[in-house]
Each structure stands twice: as structure tokens, then as C-alpha cells.
Amino acid sequence: MSKELIRLEGISKAYDGEVVLDNINLYINDSEFLTLLGPSGCGKTTTLQIIGGFVKPTAGSVLFDGVRINDVPPHKRQVNTVFQRYALFPHLDVYDNIAFGLRVSKVSEDEIARRVAEMLEVVGMRGFEERKVDNLSGGQQQRIAIARALVNRPKVLLLDEPLGALDLRLRKDMQVELKRIQQQLGITFVFVTHDQEEALTMSDTIVVMDKGVIQQIGRPEDIYNEPKNAFVADFIGESNILDGIMRADRAVEFFGRRFACVDEGFAKDEPVDVVIRPEDVDIVPADTGHLCGTVTGVTFKGVHYDIIVDFHGFKWLIQTTDYHPEGAYIGIRLNPEDIHIMKKSRYSGMFGDYSSYSAEYDEIGDAALAEELEEQEEEG
Amino acid sequence: MKRQFLSGPYILWMVLFTIIPLAIVVYYAFTDSITGAFTLKNLAAMGTYLPIFLRSIWLAVVSALICLVLGYPVAWCIAQAGPRAQRFLYMLVMLPMCISFLLRTLAWVSLLEDTGIINNLLGRLGIGPLRLVRNDGAVILGMVYNYLPYMIMPLYTVIMKIDHRLVEAAQDLGCGGSQVFLRVTLPLSVPGIISGVTMVFVPAVSTFYISQKLGGTTSTMIGDVIESQFKTAYNPNLGAALSLVLMILVLACIAVMNRFTGDDESVATI
Amino acid sequence: MKTASKVFTVAVFIFLYVPMLVLGIASFNSVSDVVVFRGFTFDNYKALFQDSVLLPLLLNSIIISVIASLAATVLGTAATLGIQRMGKRLRRVTMFMTNIPLTNPEIVTGVSLALLFAFVGQALKINSIMGFWTLLIAHITFNLPYVILSVQPKLTQMDPNLTSAALDLGCTPVQAFFKVVLHEIFPGIVSGALMAFTMSLDDFVISYFVYGPNFVTLPVEIYNYTKKPLHPKIYALFTLLFLVILLMMVVMNVLQARDTARHRNPRLRKSGGPIN
Numbered sequence: 001m002s003k004e005l006i007r008l009e010g011i012s013k014a015y016d017g018e019v020v021l022d023n024i025n026l027y028i029n030d031s032e033f034l035t036l037l038g039p040s041g042c043g044k045t046t047t048l049q050i051i052g053g054f055v056k057p058t059a060g061s062v063l064f065d066g067v068r069i070n071d072v073p074p075h076k077r078q079v080n081t082v083f084q085r086y087a088l089f090p091h092l093d094v095y096d097n098i099a100f101g102l103r104v105s106k107v108s109e110d111e112i113a114r115r116v117a118e119m120l121e122v123v124g125m126r127g128f129e130e131r132k133v134d135n136l137s138g139g140q141q142q143r144i145a146i147a148r149a150l151v152n153r154p155k156v157l158l159l160d161e162p163l164g165a166l167d168l169r170l171r172k173d174m175q176v177e178l179k180r181i182q183q184q185l186g187i188t189f190v191f192v193t194h195d196q197e198e199a200l201t202m203s204d205t206i207v208v209m210d211k212g213v214i215q216q217i218g219r220p221e222d223i224y225n226e227p228k229n230a231f232v233a234d235f236i237g238e239s240n241i242l243d244g245i246m247r248a249d250r251a252v253e254f255f256g257r258r259f260a261c262v263d264e265g266f267a268k269d270e271p272v273d274v275v276i277r278p279e280d281v282d283i284v285p286a287d288t289g290h291l292c293g294t295v296t297g298v299t300f301k302g303v304h305y306d307i308i309v310d311f312h313g314f315k316w317l318i319q320t321t322d323y324h325p326e327g328a329y330i331g332i333r334l335n336p337e338d339i340h341i342m343k344k345s346r347y348s349g350m351f352g353d354y355s356s357y358s359a360e361y362d363e364i365g366d367a368a369l370a371e372e373l374e375e376q377e378e379e380g
Numbered sequence: 381m382k383r384q385f386l387s388g389p390y391i392l393w394m395v396l397f398t399i400i401p402l403a404i405v406v407y408y409a410f411t412d413s414i415t416g417a418f419t420l421k422n423l424a425a426m427g428t429y430l431p432i433f434l435r436s437i438w439l440a441v442v443s444a445l446i447c448l449v450l451g452y453p454v455a456w457c458i459a460q461a462g463p464r465a466q467r468f469l470y471m472l473v474m475l476p477m478c479i480s481f482l483l484r485t486l487a488w489v490s491l492l493e494d495t496g497i498i499n500n501l502l503g504r505l506g507i508g509p510l511r512l513v514r515n516d517g518a519v520i521l522g523m524v525y526n527y528l529p530y531m532i533m534p535l536y537t538v539i540m541k542i543d544h545r546l547v548e549a550a551q552d553l554g555c556g557g558s559q560v561f562l563r564v565t566l567p568l569s570v571p572g573i574i575s576g577v578t579m580v581f582v583p584a585v586s587t588f589y590i591s592q593k594l595g596g597t598t599s600t601m602i603g604d605v606i607e608s609q610f611k612t613a614y615n616p617n618l619g620a621a622l623s624l625v626l627m628i629l630v631l632a633c634i635a636v637m638n639r640f641t642g643d644d645e646s647v648a649t650i
Numbered sequence: 651m652k653t654a655s656k657v658f659t660v661a662v663f664i665f666l667y668v669p670m671l672v673l674g675i676a677s678f679n680s681v682s683d684v685v686v687f688r689g690f691t692f693d694n695y696k697a698l699f700q701d702s703v704l705l706p707l708l709l710n711s712i713i714i715s716v717i718a719s720l721a722a723t724v725l726g727t728a729a730t731l732g733i734q735r736m737g738k739r740l741r742r743v744t745m746f747m748t749n750i751p752l753t754n755p756e757i758v759t760g761v762s763l764a765l766l767f768a769f770v771g772q773a774l775k776i777n778s779i780m781g782f783w784t785l786l787i788a789h790i791t792f793n794l795p796y797v798i799l800s801v802q803p804k805l806t807q808m809d810p811n812l813t814s815a816a817l818d819l820g821c822t823p824v825q826a827f828f829k830v831v832l833h834e835i836f837p838g839i840v841s842g843a844l845m846a847f848t849m850s851l852d853d854f855v856i857s858y859f860v861y862g863p864n865f866v867t868l869p870v871e872i873y874n875y876t877k878k879p880l881h882p883k884i885y886a887l888f889t890l891l892f893l894v895i896l897l898m899m900v901v902m903n904v905l906q907a908r909d910t911a912r913h914r915n916p917r918l919r920k921s922g923g924p925i926n
Binding site for chain 1: 809811812814815816817818819820821822825829830833834
């Protein structure tokens with residue numbers, strides 16, 4: 001059983017009356033890869049900064065190894081950070097950048113030489129000692145930033161969306177690489193990202209946040225298969241979220257039809273949110289289906305087709321490798337394990353159907369909303 | 381939080397040596413020069429100086445406009461050059477400003493005066509000596525000469541910053557050279573124009589040396605009067621009153637100008 | 651349109667530099683006349699260096715300029731750091747105050763300082779208060795805004811994470827400033843200091859109102875001089891100053907060029923970049 005290294009108790013943060021974090025409670029274990037995941041503005045970076053000591057919480061305690069460290073300044077914490085745009089010192093070369101923290105701690109130059117060489121080996125950048133930082137590519141800079149942080153042998157490494165500026169393929173490689181480094185060194189990583197795929201790939205534990213509140217904490221598989229509310233369901237992967245009623249344990253009703261499912265513990269006839277992942281839906285001929293509907297859109301995605309189907313006015317997304325033409329009348333079958341039930345929350349009904357993929361799309365042509373936002377900006 | 385205290389000494393300094401002196405100017409303006417009592421006499425005397433104020437404003441406005449006409453093409457031209465050339469040309473524009481403006485003005489005297497260089501040359505061509513100095517025209521010339529860089533600099537800064545893609549977009553939509561200028565460059569350069577005009581107008585309206593050297597007896601400007609109150613007539617109260625009015629005048633102009641730029645920041649650009 | 655403006659620009663530049671030319675040529679004139687050129691000579695320059703009046707004045711100007719620009723640089727840089735951390739309202743007020751010496755006519759600044767010193771002099775029963783210290787105070791005061799407006803852009807341009815990175819790696823805030831921030835804002839500090847120095851060296855109007863008889867600067871003395879005919883020594887001095895300032899500007903130019911080249915590197919902006 002890993003020991004608990006960091007604990008956040010009742011952490012809240014407000015700027016000028018605007019609440020950014022609301023009663024955050026979580027603990028991070030030794031050698032764990034924990035990801036703070038959420039959309040922009042959800043408070044994940046602020047949480048990271050509180051752990052690092054760059055931001056002071058307005059309420060709550062930060063505990064490190066059981067000791068309250070709220071008043072410990074960043075330069076005294078056993079924590080190092082990899083910043084979003086790397087923040088390498090432009091006036092120093094690679095060697096001096098990595099050696100920076102060691103020099104501040106007055107480590108001997110021999111020891112520094114040894115450790116810098118060791119770290120360059122770990123990140124695969126041997127031979128770059130004398131290079132100027134400005135001349136390095138994004139991926140190279142990123143590794144130097146990691147080396148600069150890790151060479152100080154921190155107990156915890158904080159990473160603030162470090163892969164955001166890299167392009168797609170390199171990002172995927174770096175995800176694997178970071179995970180490898182973390183496991184090799186056994187250091188606790190606290191990783192911030194808004195990319196849910198990235199979080200699923202790398203993490204031991206994911207903390208999903210929205211608007212300063214933790215929505216769910218769990219392993220990647222649990223978060224994916226058993227989201228706690230509509231926000232998590234919508235944020236991670238694609239989901240069809242429907243209104244349903246629990247008729248009994250393991251029996252839910254939606255679209256006027258009963259389905260067997262595997263969840264229990266709800267009240268009789270309790271309104272619930274039903275989540276069905278697009279890839280879990282089997283398309284069958286109309287007469288053998290649980291539900292029937294018309295295909296309104298087909299997009300070829302390479303790996304599969306995105307098929308939009310209209311059931312009683314509500315559009316579903318189905319992902320399948322079989323082609324079904326627009327206008328086709330099809331049926332679907334659902335397995336009990338693929339129907340996931342969640343309690344209603346403040347997020348219920350917010351995410352609509354698959355008439356569009358994003359909320360922003362619907363808002364583009366909304367003139368009244370644009371006016372409202374402009375007024376808000378002038379005041380603020 | 382601690383870092384805010386770094387600006388403490390500076391703020392103290394500015395209050396002591398900028399704010400308080402201005403308050404003292406106000407104090408002197410409202411004080412009688414002999415008795416030291418509160419009086420509006422000094423301000424009432426402004427009436428007699430009205431013609432001088434008006435002349436100063438007029439000369440400054442004319443100078444500013446001439447600077448605009450001369451400076452805009454230069455600023456535009458520099459902004460079209462390559463980056464190294466731009467830096468070099470900008471330096472050439474700034475260089476005269478760093479050199480004693482007394483001597484530069486004196487150089488113009490020696491160029492313009494009746495026995496000066498220009499008249500000398502004209503004399504050889506048989507053209508009789510022209511009255512080039514000791515009139516309003518010479519003063520304007522002196523002011524234009526001295527303050528032209530103050531017009532070119534902000535203009536250049538603004539024109540240079542105009543996103544070239546806007547020009548390309550205009551061209552894409554059918555605009556030829558002069559159209560692009562009139563419809564895109566000129567409107568976008570308005571903040572620079574306002575900045576430049578202000579930066580010429582302010583020193584021009586308050587100058588005293590240029591008018592002394594190049595102007596005639598009828599070219600007295602408000603700066604001359606203020607200077608004489610402090611150095612020869614020794615009536616600091618009247619001088620303070622004149623300075624106060626001058627300052628208010630300048631602030632009013634800047635406030636009007638700022639309205640047009642719609643900016644939070646001050647008009648001064650370096 | 652481009653060629654027309656180029657011709658026009660050249661004409662304007664000629665206009666700007668004509669007096670320099672006139673004075674430069676006059677400095678080599680064997681006769682003390684600007685209008686007629688008699689013969690080429692270095693005599694004026696020799697006389698300049700032997701002059702017992704002008705050179706000490708030049709030294710005075712340099713002393714004041716150096717001290718004032720250094721003081722303004724330190725004070726102004728500290729101020730800029732503090733201003734960056736200010737709340738919106740306080741910053742607005744401070745910047746407004748900073749802009750006052752810039753937008754106020756020089757004569758008003760000079761007069762206001764003169765009155766301040768006169769007032770203080772009266773209160774402390776000191777008779778002739780104007781002197782070195784009043785001059786220095788005045789110079790520092792009008793130099794400060796230039797320093798601040800020079801350093802500020804460099805500070806806002808700097809990646810704020812650099813300071814956080816330095817703290818993260820174990821620096822105290824003071825160490826972080828000297829090891830990281832200072833390097834980043836250094837070009838701004840240098841150009842601010844140089845600008846302050848140049849402004850001080852050439853200042854006439856403000857100095858004219860606050861100087862004392864025992865410490866006179868060159869521009870003020872030239873003003874007093876010009877009530878009699880000028881000796882060509884002055885033209886020699888002027889030409890030399892021109893060349894020195896030209897040199898300084900070229901140096902500043904080169905420094906700036908190197909700085910922008912670094913920031914404009916196509917692979918990178920500051921730190922981190924999408925191009926790989």
C-alpha cells in the first residue's frame with residue numbers, strides 16, 4: 001500500500017470575490033501518476049500552483065508527509081515544476097539551465113557534472129550541454145525542462161500542460177516517455193491537462209474537475225466506464241446521455257422501453273441519467289432492434305464511421321466500422337453492461353444530443369448571447 | 381506582495397518633486413507677490429496676456445500641422461523599409477534630438493539672418509537680402525525643425541505596427557496602392573497622428589528660446605513671458621499664474637486627444 | 651508612391667542635418683564666422699581642449715548626467731518591478747504620475763521645481779538654495795519616467811514563468827531577480843539609462859530654472875554665452891558631442907538589434923514553440 005504523500009484538505013481559492021476553487025479534498029500517493037483533468041478555467045492549474053506554493057489558498061491546508069506546508073515558500077518545498085512553456089532561462093545554455101537548482105543549493109561542481117550527465121541520459125539528450133536554449137525545438141526544450149526539474153531529486157514533480165505546444169505524433173510519444181520516466185524514477189507526478197485522451201493514457205489516477213469542484217476521482221478505466229455525472233460522461237470520450245427512469249434494480253426505462261442494466265441502489269421510479277458509449281451500440285436490421293431510428297448523418301473517420309441516428313427526435317452518435325447510408329432506417333441493440341446509470345446532477349440536461357458535437361457551435365449564431373458576453377467584458 | 385514596496389521610494393520621490401511642486405505653483409498663482417495674501421489678481425492679469433496666449437497656440441498649431449505634413453511621408457517611408465534600414469533610419473531621426481537644441485537653433489540663425497549663409501548665397505545670385513529671420517515664419521521654422529522628430533517617432537511606431545495582413549486583405553478585396561493607404565493605413569495610423577501632434581504642440585506652445593532667437597519683437601510667446609517673470613521681472617506669482625494657465629491648456633488638449641485614441645495609456649510614446 | 655516618398659524623406663533628412671553640417675564646417679573654419687569659410691584648421695579643437703572655462707562646464711554636465719541617470723536607473727527599475735505587482739487602480743495612478751513630467755511643458759516643470767526650492771529655501775532661511783543638489787534632484791525627476799517606460803516593456807514581455815521557475819528551483823525572490831529577471835530586462839535598463847543620460851546632458855530649460863551660480867552646466871552657459879558672438883570653440887565642442895552621441899546611438903542600435911534577433915528566432919518565441 002503506497003503511503004500518502006500530499007493531502008489537500010478543504011482547499012478553496014477566490015480572486016476578488018470570484019471563486020476559483022471550492023472545497024477541494026484529495027490525496028496523492030507516493031510514486032503515483034495523478035492527473036488533474038478538466039476544461040479551461042476549472043481550477044486545475046490553480047490547484048497545481050497551490051501544491052507548488054506559488055499561490056496561497058484562501059482556506060484549507062496543504063499537507064506534505066503529514067506536515068502542514070501552507071506557509072512554506074516555493075523555494076523551500078521538495079517539489080519541482082515543469083511549466084507550460086518550459087520557462088528555460090534564455091541567457092543560460094542547457095548545462096547551466098539544468099544545473100541551476102543544484103547551484104542554488106550549493107552542490108559541488110563535481111556532483112553537479114555527474115548529476116547533469118545522468119539526467120541528460122534519462123531524457124535522452126546527451127551531448128546537448130553547450131547548446132543555446134533558444135535554438136532547441138519544442139520537444140527538445142521540453143525534455144530539458146524535465147531534466148532541470150528532476151535533477152534536483154524532488155519528491156513530487158508538477159507538470160502544467162507540458163505537452164500542449166507539441167504536435168500530435170510527438171505528443172503521443174512524449175506521453176509514453178513521461179510515463180516511462182515516472183516509473184523508472186518512482187517519483188510522484190502531478191500532471192495537469194485538458195486533453196482527456198492524454199489523461200487516460202498516462203495516469204494511475206484521474207481527478208476530473210469543473211468550475212473549481214472535483215467531479216470524480218478514480219482510475220482511468222473507472223472514470224471511463226462508470227462516470228459519476230453527466231459532466232464526466234460528456235467530458236471523457238463521446239457519450240449519449242439520455243433521461244431515464246429506474247423502474248427497479250437493474251432495470252431502467254427510456255424511450256418508452258425497458259432495458260436490463262447492471263446498476264442498482266436507486267430509488268424506485270427515480271429519474272436518472274443514462275449513458276451509452278457510441279462504440280457500444282450494435283446496429284442491426286430494424287425489425288430485430290431494441291430501438292429503431294433513421295440515419296441522419298454519416299462521417300468517415302478512418303478507424304470507424306460516425307453515424308448520427310435520430311430516435312424520436314433525439315440524436316445519437318454511434319461509432320461502427322460498418323457503413324450505413326443516410327436515410328436508412330435501422331435498429332440498435334444494447335447489452336446490459338453497456339448501459340450505465342448515473343444520478344441526476346446539476347449537469348443533467350446540459351449536454352443535449354448529437355445535433356452538434358460542441359456547445360460552442362450552437363452558441364456561434366446566438367446574437368443575444370454575444371451581446372451579453374460583450375457587456376460582461378466591459379464591466380470586468 | 382513585498383515587491384510592491386520596491387516602488388515606494390519612487391512614489392515618494394514623485395510626490396515630493398512632481399505633485400507638490402505643482403501644488404506650490406497653484407499656491408503662488410493665487411498669492412499676491414508683495415503681501416503674500418490670497419488674491420485673484422494674478423489670474424485676472426491673464427486677460428492682458430490673452431493675445432500672447434493666442435499667438436503661442438496659433439504658432440504651435442501651425443508648426444504641428446507642418447510637422448505632420450512633413451513627418452507623415454517620412455514615417456511611412458521608413459516603415460516600408462527592411463528591418464535593419466528601419467532601425468538605422470529611426471536612429472538618424474532621433475539623433476538631432478539628442479544634440480543641444482540651443483546650438484541647432486543658433487545654426488538656423490546664422491543660416492537665416494540678414495548677413496547669414498542663405499542671404500550670402502542669394503546675394504551672389506543677385507537676389508537682394510531677404511528678411512528671413514526675426515519674424516513669425518522663422519519661429520515656425522525653428523519649431524518645425526526642432527520638433528519634427530517628435531512627430532515622426534510616434535507616427536513611425538504606429539504605422540510600423542499595422543498588421544501587414546490587413547494590407548493584403550485590402551488588396552485581395554480590390555484596393556490599389558492609394559486606396560489601401562486611404563482606407564486602411566491612414567485610419568489605422570490616427571493614434572500615431574494624435575500622439576505626434578500632441579508631442580509637437582506641447583513643447584511648441586511653451587517654448588521660449590526659439591522665439592527669442594528667431595522671432596521679432598512681435599513674436600513674443602508665452603514661454604518668453606514666463607521666463608522673464610522669473611529671471612528679470614521677478615514676479616514669481618504672475619509667472620506661476622501664467623504657468624498654471626499654460627499647464628491647464630496643455631492638459632485640456634491632451635484630454636481631448638486622449639478621447640480620440642480611446643486608450644487608457646498616456647499619449648506620450650518613446 | 652514609394653519613390654516619391656523616398657525622395658521626400660531624403661529631402662527631410664537633409665533639412666534635419668543642415669545645421670549640423672553648417673556647424674561642423676564652421677568648427678574647422680580658421681575665422682570665427684559661420685557664414686564665410688576662410689581656411690581649414692584644427693585650431694578650434696586645440697583651443698577647445700585648452701579652454702579653462704568650457705571644459706569644466708562640460709565636466710559638470712557629464713557629472714550631473716551620470717549621477718542623475720544612475721540614480722534614476724536604480725530608482726526607476728525598482729519602481730517598475732513594484733508597479734508590475736500593483737493592483738489596477740494603483741497602477742493607473744502611478745503611471746499617470748509618471749507621465750506628468752513627460753506631458754508637462756518643460757518650462758512648467760522647471761518653474762514648479764524652482765518654486766518648490768524657493769519655498770523650501772524660505773522656510774529653512776537658506777538664502778541661495780539653488781545649486782548642485784537642486785539641479786541633481788531636478789534631473790533625476792525628469793529622468794525617472796524615461797527609465798520606467800524603457801524597462802516596463804521588457805518586464806511585461808518576459809515570460810512570467812521564468813521567475814516562478816527560479817523560485818521553483820530554490821531561489822529566494824531576491825536571488826531570482828538577480829539570476830534571472832535582471833538578465834531579461836537588462837536591455838531595457840541600459841537603453842533607459844542611456845536615454846536618461848542623453849536627456850540630462852542636453853537639458854537646458856529645466857536646468858535653467860534650478861541651477862546655482864557655483865555649479866553651471868554647459869547648455870545653460872551656452873545660453874548665457876549667446877548674448878555675445880560665439881567662439882568657434884563651441885562649434886568644435888558641438889561637433890565632438892555630435893560624434894560621441896552618434897557613436898552611443900550606434901552602440902544602442904547594435905544592442906537592440908541583437909536583442910530583437912534573439913526574440914524573433916523563427917523556431918522559438920521566448921521559450922517553447924509549436925514548430926518541431
